[in-house]
Amino acid sequence: MNIAKVIVDVPSSVVNQTFDYRIPEKFQEMLKPGMRVVIPFGPRKITGFVIKRIHESSYENLREIMDVLDITPVLTDELLQLGRWLAEKTVSLYISTYQAMLPQVLKAKYSKEIIRLTDIPLPNVLEQKLQQKNAISFEEALAVLGSYKNLQYYIEKGDLAVQYVVASKATKRYKTLVYPSSPEHLKEGLKKTNNRAIRQKEILQFFIQHPYPIDQTELYQQLQINRSNLKALIDKELLTLKKVEVYRNPYEEEFKKTKNLQLTDEQELAIRPINNSIENNVHKTFLLYGVTGSGKTEIYLQAIEKVIHKGKEAIVLVPEISLTPQMVKRFKGRFGSNVAVLHSALSVGEKYDEWRKIHRKEVKVVVGARSAIFAPFENLGIIIIDEEHETTYKQEESPRYHARDVAIKRGEYNDCPVILGSATPTLESYARGKKDVYHLLKLTKRTNEKPMPQVDIIDMRKELHEGNRTMFSRALTEKIKACLIKQEQIVLLLNRRGYSTFALCRDCGHVEECPNCDISLTFHKGENALKCHYCGHEQPMPIYCPNCESTSIRFFGTGTERVEEALTKLIPEAKIIRMDVDTTRKKGAHERLLKRFAEKEADILLGTQMIAKGLDFENVTLVGVLAADSMLHLPDFRSSEKTFQLITQVSGRAGRHELTGEVIVQTYTPDHYSIELASKYDFETFFNHEMQIRKTFLYPPYVFLALITISHENEQNVYSVAQQIRSKLENKLHDGSFILGPSPSPIARIKNRYRYQLMIKYRHEPYLQQSINKILEDFQDERRRDLQILIDFNPYQLM
Ligand code: ADP
Ligand code: ZN
Ligand code: ZN
Numbered sequence: 199m200n201i202a203k204v205i206v207d208v209p210s211s212v213v214n215q216t217f218d219y220r221i222p223e224k225f226q227e228m229l230k231p232g233m234r235v236v237i238p239f240g241p242r243k244i245t246g247f248v249i250k251r252i253h254e255s256s257y258e259n260l261r262e263i264m265d266v267l268d269i270t271p272v273l274t275d276e277l278l279q280l281g282r283w284l285a286e287k288t289v290s291l292y293i294s295t296y297q298a299m300l301p302q303v304l305k306a307k308y309s310k311e312i313i314r315l316t317d318i319p320l321p322n323v324l325e326q327k328l329q330q331k332n333a334i335s336f337e338e339a340l341a342v343l344g345s346y347k348n349l350q351y352y353i354e355k356g357d358l359a360v361q362y363v364v365a366s367k368a369t370k371r372y373k374t375l376v377y378p379s380s381p382e383h384l385k386e387g388l389k390k391t392n393n394r395a396i397r398q399k400e401i402l403q404f405f406i407q408h409p410y411p412i413d414q415t416e417l418y419q420q421l422q423i424n425r426s427n428l429k430a431l432i433d434k435e436l437l438t439l440k441k442v443e444v445y446r447n448p449y450e451e452e453f454k455k456t457k458n459l460q461l462t463d464e465q466e467l468a469i470r471p472i473n474n475s476i477e478n479n480v481h482k483t484f485l486l487y488g489v490t491g492s493g494k495t496e497i498y499l500q501a502i503e504k505v506i507h508k509g510k511e512a513i514v515l516v517p518e519i520s521l522t523p524q525m526v527k528r529f530k531g532r533f534g535s536n537v538a539v540l541h542s543a544l545s546v547g548e549k550y551d552e553w554r555k556i557h558r559k560e561v562k563v564v565v566g567a568r569s570a571i572f573a574p575f576e577n578l579g580i581i582i583i584d585e586e587h588e589t590t591y592k593q594e595e596s597p598r599y600h601a602r603d604v605a606i607k608r609g610e611y612n613d614c615p616v617i618l619g620s621a622t623p624t625l626e627s628y629a630r631g632k633k634d635v636y637h638l639l640k641l642t643k644r645t646n647e648k649p650m651p652q653v654d655i656i657d658m659r660k661e662l663h664e665g666n667r668t669m670f671s672r673a674l675t676e677k678i679k680a681c682l683i684k685q686e687q688i689v690l691l692l693n694r695r696g697y698s699t700f701a702l703c704r705d706c707g708h709v710e711e712c713p714n715c716d717i718s719l720t721f722h723k724g725e726n727a728l729k730c731h732y733c734g735h736e737q738p739m740p741i742y743c744p745n746c747e748s749t750s751i752r753f754f755g756t757g758t759e760r761v762e763e764a765l766t767k768l769i770p771e772a773k774i775i776r777m778d779v780d781t782t783r784k785k786g787a788h789e790r791l792l793k794r795f796a797e798k799e800a801d802i803l804l805g806t807q808m809i810a811k812g813l814d815f816e817n818v819t820l821v822g823v824l825a826a827d828s829m830l831h832l833p834d835f836r837s838s839e840k841t842f843q844l845i846t847q848v849s850g851r852a853g854r855h856e857l858t859g860e861v862i863v864q865t866y867t868p869d870h871y872s873i874e875l876a877s878k879y880d881f882e883t884f885f886n887h888e889m890q891i892r893k894t895f896l897y898p899p900y901v902f903l904a905l906i907t908i909s910h911e912n913e914q915n916v917y918s919v920a921q922q923i924r925s926k927l928e929n930k931l932h933d934g935s936f937i938l939g940p941s942p943s944p945i946a947r948i949k950n951r952y953r954y955q956l957m958i959k960y961r962h963e964p965y966l967q968q969s970i971n972k973i974l975e976d977f978q979d980e981r982r983r984d985l986q987i988l989i990d991f992n993p994y995q996l997m
Contacts, residue, residue, distance in 0.1 A: 200226060201255045202263060204246040205292045206239055211974055214291045217246075218255040220262045227347040229263075232271030232278055234304070236264045247296050249278060266346065269353050269360055272300060272557070274574050276611055283607060289967050289974070289989045290597035298597055299572035303550040310336035311361045312349075313372070315441045317432065318357050333361060359441075372441045374414040376428065378405035379436050387436045397427045402436065414439065456531040458500055465493050468639040472501050475615040476508065476579060483606055485586075485631040486619040488641030489650065489879070490850025494619045496645075498582050499532050501617070506536065506562050510579025510614070515601055517588040518542055518567040519808045523789055529565050540566030540573070543785060568593060571601045571608070578612040581605045586618035586627060587843055589994045598990050602627075621850060622843040625892065626899040628885055651821070651852040651859035653845075653877035657868045658825070669764060674822050674862045682772060682801055686819040686857065690765075690804045691848050692758055701728060701739065705748035710740065716947040723759050724780070733949045761824065762804060777805030807844070814851075819859050821852040826865040826873050833944045834996050835897045838872040842884050845876035896959055898992075904958040904966065905993040907943060910985040913952040919980060920954040923973055923987075927958070930969040935960035944997045951986070967991075 203216040219237050221229055229235075233248050238261050245267065273281070273296060281295040288295075297305055311333040319325060324342045327334050339358070343349050352358040378384060388402045400421060418424055431437045461469065468486060475482045488494045502512045516525060521541050529537050538552040538561040555561045556573045564573045568591055571581070583591065583605055591601040602618065609616040618627055618636065631638035644650070656671040666672060681688050701710050701721055709718045712730035719728035721739065729736045743751055758778040765774060775795050782788045788808070795803045796815055803809055803818075826845060830837050845863060852859025865873055875884040893900050906923060910916045920940030927937060936959055943953040960966065970989055977987060 199251040199253055201252050201260065202229065202235070202248045203250040203252060204235060204237060204248055204263075205296060206237065206246040207244050207293050207297075208239065209291060209293065211291065211971075212978065214285075214293075216249055218252075218257050218260050220260040221251070222262050224346050225263060225266050227345070228269070228350045229266060230271050231275065232268075232273035234267040234272060236267065237261070238264060247273065247278075247293075269350050272304060272574075274576055276576070276608070277572065277574060280572075280604070280607060280611070284597055284599055284604065286967060287603070288597045288599050288991060289970050290599075295597045295599075298569065298593075298599075299574075301550045301553040302546050312336055312339035312358055313361050313441065314357060315359050315372075316357050317439050320352070320357065336360065374439050374441050375411040376414050376417055377411045377438045377440055378409055379438075381406055381409050384409075384436060387431070387434060395430070397423055398430055401427065401431060405437070411440075454531060455534070456528075458503070459493075459496055461496070461500070462493065462643075462645060464641050464643060465497055465645075468641060469497050469500060471637060471639070472497070472580075472615055472617065473504055476501065476504050479613040481609045481613050481615065483609065483616045483618065483636045484639055485623060485627050485636040486617055486639045486641070487623050487628070487631065487881075488619065488621060488639075489644060490621045490847070491644040491646065491648075492621075492641035493645040494584070494641065495528060498584070498617065498619070499528070501580055501615075502533070502563060502582075505579035505614075506533070508579055510562075510577050511575040512563045512580045512582070513570060513573050513575065513578065513605075513608075514563065514565045514582045514584065515568065515570055515591070515605070516565065516584045517590045519590075519788075520585060521565070521567060522792060524814060526565060529563060533563050536561050537563045537565060538573075540564060540570040542567055543788070545785075568601045571604045578608060579614050580617070581609055581614065582617045582619065584619045586620045587622050587624045592992070592994045594995055598993075600992060622846045622881065625839060625885065625888060629889065629899045648858070650879050651849055651861050653849055653861040653863060653879075655868045655873060655877050656862060656864045658864050658866050668768065669761065669824060669864075670768060671862070671864050674864065675768060677820050677860065677862060678769060678772065678802070678822075681820050682769070684819075685798075687795070687798065687800075687815060687817045688802045688820045688822065689809060689815075689818055689848070689851055690761075690802055690822045690824060691809060691844075692761060692804070692806055692824050701751050703743035703745060703748055704750040704752055706743060706746040708743055708745035710737075710744070714948070714950045715945065717945055721757070722780075723757075732945070758804060758806060765802070765804070772802050773800040774802045774804055775800040777803065777809055779806070782808070817857070818852055819857045821848050821859065821861045823848055823861070823863045826863045827867045827870065830867065830870060830872070835892070835895070836994070838870075838888060838891075841870075842872040842876045842881075842888075845873065846879065846881070849876075849879075901959040901961055902963075902991070903993055904960070904970075905988075905990040905996065906956040906958070906970075907953055907988040907990070908940070908955070908985065909948075909951040909953045909988075911951055915980075915985065916952045916954050919977060919985060919987075920956060923977075924956055926973050926976070927956075927969065930965070931958070931960065932963060935963055 200221045202219050202221050204219055205216055206213060229248060229251070231248050231250055234245055235248055236243060237246050243264065277299055281299060282292060284290070285292045285295040313333045314320065314328050320328065321343065324339065327338065327342065340346065340349055349358070353360060384402050384406050388399060388406070391398050391402065401423065404421060428437060432439065472484055486494055486497065498514065505512050514529065526539055538555045540549060540552050544552065556564055556575060564570050583602060586602060593599055605616050623631070627636060630636045654673065656673055658671065661671050678688055701719065702708070710728055711718050712733065712735050714735055715730055715732045717730065717732060719730055719737070722729055726739045727736055728739055740751065742749060758776055762774055762776050765772065775791050777791050781791065794800060798817065823845060826841065829841050829844070849861045852861055863873065863877060867873065871887055872884065875887070892898065908916050908920045908923070917940060924937055924940060931937070937956055938959070939956040940954045943955045946953055958966070974987060977985065981987065
């Protein structure tokens with residue numbers, strides 16, 4: 199077994215396969231699949247993942263592995279398999295799926311150091327070296343110990359540890375703890391200690407009263423001693439020193455312990471089949487469809503508790519924007535330090551810390567955004583995806599995977615349940631629930647027995663006809679004022695999409711567009727600049743129209759900034775917190791703004807989608823949706839579904855506690871079924887209606903979609919390749935599958951690249967991925983000349 203199959207870090211489909219390398223003597227005993235290695239590749243030195251060890255290679259003159267980067271594997275056997283499956287399913291490179299599974303730090307370059315963790319004697323030369331310095335280089339340690347195997351031995355035993363020296367400060371931190379020996383031993387030691395050794399006696403007394411490990415510096419401070427005072431006691435083996443890792447803790451506060459709630463009858467019914475699946479180690483996918491506030495989270499918590507009892511582990515996915523301190527608190531409150539949190543707002547180092555807690559099996563539960571689905575647990579007992587309808591579960595760069603598919607795959611591998619929870623499930627999931635592909639569980643009542651808040655639809659066309667030119671209906675204005683008097687709070691939601699502010703010349707109708715992309719520029723008032731949200735192009739706001747030189751340039755559309763301004767004019771006494779991409783860019787800003795609102799520093803929380811989810815404020819009694827239909831007219835077959843989801847989700851924010859809530863939805867299309875049915879909380883009717891439409895126009899869940907986007911600077915080139923792809927594919931598809939296009943993408947040009955798309959609609963094409971892979975190979979030359987072909991299965995972004 200002295201040959202390793204390695205996936206190399208070269209982002210090219212030509213090398214999307216394993217390469218064989220000889221394993222030199224020094225690595226033979228320690229090298230395992232899932233470790234990263236350094237190998238020669240052509241003239242270069244690159245990294246790769248060991249997938250397998252084999253006896254013989256069909257190639258001759260194999261080159262040798264140059265270095266091994268890990269002492270323990272970073273990818274488990276399951277993840278190695280999963281990465282392979284995922285790459286094939288999404289037509290991505292193996293290297294990109296493996297990299298997607300690891301924290302960023304492990305992709306960077308770094309050097310390694312060896313430090314000691316205990317006072318247990320080490321081989322002589324090493325002992326000397328480590329007494330002179332705290333850390334020695336990895337290479338030096340290796341030279342002293344003579345082999346990788348020896349080094350691995352001390353590391354696995356816990357005497358030594360590898361420390362990564364990363365340019366970004368993402369290295370580990372350690373503190374030294376003083377461990378007392380048993381109280382009997384200490385008492386005996388105290389008796390034997392010479393009466394003049396006052397310090398030693400004090401220290402022993404201290405530990406007899408506090409029989410716990412304590413931070414060395416803290417002990418020095420408390421007892422006013424220094425290391426020399428400890429030395430004699432360490433020599434007598436009454437105390438030992440041990441270095442332990444200090445994790446950077448982004449959620450510093452201590453969490454109050456919470457207990458299981460007595461489940462309601464509905465909850466009891468819903469959790470039973472989940473518990474069965476846990477007990478019997480059977481994989482099943484459950485769709486937990488429960489209205490907002492029906493106690494889905496309590497079901498997650500109690501199911502997880504059962505899993506932990508069995509000695510197994512749990513993954514909980516929540517959308518990035520719902521991963522608030524409130525949410526984290528609910529899990530840490532129940533499971534304490536058994537919980538790791540993976541969140542994109544963490545620094546690189548913090549993410550690495552959290553990942554390592556999982557890797558070292560120091561935690562049993564991970565709560566995180568999409569990529570937490572790859573947590574390297576080896577004994578998974580449950581996977582939960584909360585708000586399963588959220589589109590953030592789909593990764594929009596390669597590998598373009600959906601976390602739900604990965605979850606189900608891992609559920610199968612681990613024989614454990616997968617729970618998809620939502621108040622507004624996707625049509626795909628609900629249809630599967632109805633066909634018993636998923637096991638459907640329903641919660642129809644709020645746990646507080648309160649009805650869902652009343653939703654009023656306001657026709658904004660009528661407002662305009664009756665002379666109200668503002669963006670606030672009279673009803674909404676009045677209700678806001680009434681709330682202010684009662685000192686209750688208000689949440690106002692704007693849809694970011696369709697809400698950008700563009701500059702239009704009133705004389706000639708000219709709209710300033712991005713010179714690189716086919717899209718109008720957005721006005722940013724703070725900087726008095728126009729910006730492109732696709733390529734980042736930025737230009738000062740023109741004074742004269744570039745087309746007709748008129749000075750009548752006006753802004754259209756309604757950004758959050760403008761709404762805030764208008765609102766302040768209308769109700770000057772209202773204190774407003776605005777939450778959008780601009781005000782939440784800084785780390786922790788999101789949480790700070792929410793905290794201020796929770797502490798009633800403001801009356802109104804005004805923001806984009808990011809305020810619609812998971813927030814739970816006792817004092818919010820009014821929710822306003824400013825233009826519910828701004829999403830309806832996008833070229834996206836999911837626009838009705840998304841509108842329904844959004845209105846339902848925000849309505850769930852009002853009146854969750856003692857006070858009753860009210861919702862106002864302003865719209866120009868009050869008769870649209872998604873708005874009307876959402877205001878009645880009638881998901882079932884919405885589902886049936888929308889399914890009819892999907893059936894008629896052949897959209898998911900009646901078919902699967904694959905979107906191929908081709909782009910290049912030369913439009914003719916793009917069109918011609920798109921045509922060729924179409925005819926190559928046509929030959930391979932079965933009856934009942936078809937291809938739409940090539941047609942220009944809804945945004946026909948981005949960053950000076952022309953974009954055309956092909957949409958494949960199909961029901962059953964088991965070889966589609968292979969066919970597409972073959973086509974990618976056929977166009978290798980074009981792709982080398984900067985032609986891009988993007989493949990997106992089950993696409994969410996159709997632009
Ligand atoms: P969901 O996740 O479905 O929106 P939550 O789990 O947040 O609902 O529950 C809403 C509220 O009801 C929370 O404040 C929660 O503590 C409370 N709750 C949940 N289950 C129970 C129960 N069995 N008894 C009493 N209160 C409950
Ligand atoms: Zn003009
Ligand atoms: Zn642009």
